[in-house]
Amino acid sequence: MAEITISLPDGSQRSLPAGATATTLAESIGSRLAKAAVAAVVDGEERDLGAPLAGGQQVAIVTADSEAGRHVLRHSTAHVMAQAVTQLFPGAKFSIGPAIADGFYYDFDLPGGRTFTEADLADIEARMRDIIKADQPFVRDELAAADALRLFADQPYKCEIIQRVSSGAADSDDAAELGNAETISIYRNTPEFVDLCRGPHVPSTGRLGHFKLMKVAGAYWRGNEKGPMLQRIYGTAWESKAALDQHLHRLEEAEKRDHRKLAVELDLLSFPQQLGGGLAVWHPKGGIVRKLMEDYSRERHLNGGYQFVFTPHLANGNLFETSGHLSWYKDGMYPPMEMDNGTYYPKPMNCPMHCLIFDSRQRSYRELPLRLFELGTVYRYERAGTLHGLMRIRGFTQDDSHIYCTEEQLQDEIISLLDFVMSVLRAFGFTDFTANLSTKDPQKYVGTDENWERATEALRMSLEKYDLDYKIKEGDAAFYGPKIDIDVKDAIGRTWQLSTIQCDFNLPERFGLEYVGADNNRHRPIMLHRALFGSIERFFGVLIEHYAGAFPTWLAPLQARVLPVAEAHQHYAEEVMARLHQEGLRVDLAEANDQLGKRIRAAKMEKIPYVLVVGDDDVAVGTLGVNPRGGEVERGVALDEFVRRVVDEVRAQLAVV
């Protein structure tokens, strides 16, 4: 019998009978592998397990518990969902259904403009379980575009995809369905249900099952807001029940950290309906945290060679004509106010005003780099549907800096900015950083290509020199220049985009900014835009989620609460509080009106770092019972000792720069 030889990832070789498939290969290696297998990578390309192998090929088995394996599971589960929906909703059109991070979705167009309800999800899920139980095979077939068009004649979205792919105009959405194959590949589950797909898929639906449909949403066809709106169902799918449960548990944990919920519970801030959408008021407890954040930021900026400036909330529209904001972002600006001497707008950015400060007198090269810093409040008319707690808000304060420098200074300045930004972020408990480099959007930019290239190159070289991991985001730049965004990873592994460093050759030109060089000639400075927290509001929201509301001692609204065991200890408790206030600590006192246990519980729910209990023993010798957040109760701690510990703790938290 003829044999073929296959190379495995570990370099070993294996002989198999001719006509063998990846399934045969997996079985020959071990039954556990065969059970976990969902697809194969053959000579670098993902294939179905059932595809025949040829001699000399490199083959790796993809198991369900790998990222690639889960991707296959999710994509296959999406097909099952599409089949369930087409069965339950005759006449439903289906468009695309890719695997995404943690799950999958599928977009549908239901007859008569019908929309899904949450209740439909249970029915669809039940039908999906039937399909999985039936263990339908995923049968791949390839056909010519004309045949595919005939097959999907009653599926307009599929036809659109086939036409785009066969005419070579496929985009990334299409590619998810079909790749860029010359022939159209399809997967058939039943004589009735067939879907366009590049694959690979699991051999049969029986391999699926650890999934859950999560939510319904509207989604524009091909992301085009002028196009039809489809009905999207999101689901999640995993290799095992344990993995699915773990994922659902993670979601619950994330929900507990929701800053909107915690902001109410901890009395930090609110969004009163009377104020209008996307506008927040800071309550005293949120206010003190914000003050601490800002004080720390100001101190660091002062030490970092920044100069403080202040600019008004309104500006004449001419200013934003000059900057270009009105031509690019008019829709995102609050509407104008007509006044005696012109049209005024609430400012959406601080940079134009900082340019005016630069331009207020003649500048010398000796002044550069000139670093202007402002906690500048801006207003942006975010569309109603995009508002989201503190993360997307209409009035917010940027910790905004604009640095004017020479071309020679540019790279060092960017590198020192990277250093400065991450150093400040470390004080807030972030240690894991990555970067994105956003390049020119060919549809939306000002300035010359040459300037864009120089700016992009300066940013790229700085990242290389600083040795920070980064990805390129094509076309994601601001209209005036390319940028580096710094992402941080939070306590539960989510990433948040925080800081931004933007290189700008264009605004200095638009504002005609100049300095006198050592050669006594006039030169144009380069401008760096830099926001560190980004928006104070948003950064605060990220901090709430990162710490789950339990701010580190240096940042906690209240650092300690003194609890007298009984009324008799009230006087001593007041003395303790007075002493701690003297030391600059933020402390309050809960009188003995309620039982001790109840007051402790309340303090714990408020996530106060230290609960200090004082009773007879303490009054006698000047001590405290110290109940730290997340730690063990310690009795008989001397007051001086406690002060020393807290002061040391705060110093250590801020010494991470």
Added chain:
RNA sequence: GCCGGGUUAGCUCAGUUGGCAGAGCAACGCUCUUGUAAAGCGUAGGUCGAGGGUUCGAAUCCCUCACCCGGCUCCA
């Protein structure tokens, strides 16, 4: 802006077919004087998001608007 779901006491949430507005926690008062995560009793708290409509009667059905939530689109 678009699609879908919501809004009842400070918070979390019940409220049947359209028929007297409810609970727990919190607040306040009294009793208890307490040693490490919820003492007991009592009191008060509401234009049921706003406005309009249907109806003998609307928290409940219909319309408009505001705000919130999940997505899409957008994000200087």
